[in-house]
Amino acid sequence: MFSGLLFCGDCHNRMYRTLKYKGRGTHFYTCATYRNDVVDRGCTTHYIDNVALEEVVLRNLREAISYVSEHEADFIRELANASAAERDRELSKSKAELAKAEHRIADLDEIIKHLYEDTLSGKLTDARFIKLSSGYEREQEELKALTDTLHRDITRREQKKTDARNFVAVTKRYTDLQELDATVLREFIERIYVYEKDKQTQTQEIQIVYNFIGAFDFTQAADQRQSKQKRDGKASVAAEP
Numbered sequence: 001m002f003s004g005l006l007f008c009g010d011c012h013n014r015m016y017r018t019l020k021y022k023g024r025g026t027h028f029y030t031c032a033t034y035r036n037d038v039v040d041r042g043c044t045t046h047y048i049d050n051v052a053l054e055e056v057v058l059r060n061l062r063e064a065i066s067y068v069s070e071h072e073a074d075f076i077r078e079l080a081n082a083s084a085a086e087r088d089r090e091l092s093k094s095k096a097e098l099a100k101a102e103h104r105i106a107d108l109d110e111i112i113k114h115l116y117e118d119t120l121s122g123k124l125t126d127a128r129f130i131k132l133s134s135g136y137e138r139e140q141e142e143l144k145a146l147t148d149t150l151h152r153d154i155t156r157r158e159q160k161k162t163d164a165r166n167f168v169a170v171t172k173r174y175t176d177l178q179e180l181d182a183t184v185l186r187e188f189i190e191r192i193y194v195y196e197k198d199k200q201t202q203t204q205e206i207q208i209v210y211n212f213i214g215a216f217d218f219t220q221a222a223d224q225r226q227s228k229q230k231r232d233g234k235a236s237v238a239a240e241p
Ligand SMILES: [Zn+2]
Pocket: 008, 009, 010, 011, 012, 013, 031, 032, 033, 034, 043, 044, 046
């Protein structure tokens, strides 16, 4: 049921599924880079069994569903703010890069014009002109291709919206989620990244990238909410006469 959803958190290759004959679970998953490259082992195992994976994903989805049902309006607002901030950051980066490329294109126009004038006045031979100008023209072509890409990028980003409402609609279809299946997973999840086990703490991190909203951390959001409530609670108690 996890087919096509599991990726290695470190090399981003797919996770490879293998039948298990011993211990807990019926399957385990490992990084495909690790599995395929028996000589160099370009990555580490990222081993996880299906029981552990199902447990953590189910717990996570249940957390997401309960968080959204308790704080729907806040969730939609928070997500809109967060994604707008992220989008603005990316946009200003692309716009700065675009301005720089356009500036250099204009400079190159000037340089080529001067070279041409020097050729007309006899300071530069035709052969020399061709050699010098062709280098600058090539640079200009490359920059023009870059500005095209950046223009497209900027338009796409300006139109992109995360759709918290679509995600909320999915959670409403599964208010009492008890077990996972392929359909549930695909309704909620775009990708799951499995990280390598931390040998010291014996814990393994898993990141879920949801449909419509990306990698929202519901556990963190719930924790923040709780500690804020505690702070606010204390403040109001202290304010009483
Ligand atoms: Zn890997």
